[in-house]
């Protein structure tokens with residue numbers, strides 16, 4: 001199950017896990033057509049896709065998403081909490097609404113999805129939970145991103161607590177932290193194109209981070225080889241966030 005897999009990083013993870021043999025529950029909020037494109041790519045990779053509309057801000061919708069597991073495949077091995085939303089603005093522009101949006105879609109949904117996934121994964125003898133975070137914005141002040149960054153910091157802390165609680169049941173919980181990745185999300189950033197251009201020019205590895213880079217780490221974390229990696233926030237950014245700028 002991959003939340004927010006109608007496009008961007010979520011879609012790339014869906015297709016990569018499908019290539020590894022996983023059937024995929026594709027979740028979206030508004031873009032059904034895009035979700036169907038992801039589902040078609042999953043099927044082209046030889047796996048089955050189930051498309052479920054559910055708003056991660058709404059706990060009742062999260063129940064609907066997990067009902068799709070019970071009513072459909074009946075099992076779950078991997079949960080990827082990727083969906084994110086938020087308003088761009090300074091901290092002085094932040095409102096209760098923008099705070100709640102970021103916290104509920106990004107952080108609270110991670111907790112609620114992990115809680116819902118736990119008994120299903122436990123019954124399978126274990127599994128993997130992966131969240132997508134943004135250390136690029138939690139370790140320093142990323143422009144106009146404060147409320148979302150606070151929700152990502154919550155994700156980082158939740159990852160440690162969930163990992164410790166779920167590990168005895170064979171479930172690992174980790175977070176992937178991308179560098180700047182060229183997805184539609186950047187179009188909503190006030191400085192989106194200039195921030196990406198900077199990353200494109202300065203990333204020490206010589207190229208910006210791609211959606212495939214993130215999907216490869218997700219696939220590795222879902223493999224048996226990664227069974228002892230737990231509670232970590234893993235950066236995939238070609239060294240960009242290690243630069244002193």
Ligand SMILES: NC(=O)c1ccc[n+]([C@@H]2O[C@H](COP(=O)([O-])OP(=O)(O)OC[C@H]3O[C@@H](n4cnc5c(N)ncnc54)[C@H](OP(=O)(O)O)[C@@H]3O)[C@@H](O)[C@H]2O)c1
Nearest residue numbers: 004006008009028029030031055056083084180181183185
């Ligand atoms: N791009 C970057 O540079 C970057 C850097 C660091 C971290 N990240 C993180 O990577 C993840 C994916 O980002 P992206 O760049 O791929 O974003 P994106 O292209 O904008 O895609 C966002 C996805 O989240 C879904 N979504 C948004 N609000 C939702 C809600 N309330 N309920 C359910 N789904 C919802 C969207 O569904 P609809 O299509 O239906 O709207 C879409 O599938 C996010 O957690 C983001 O914070 C991205």
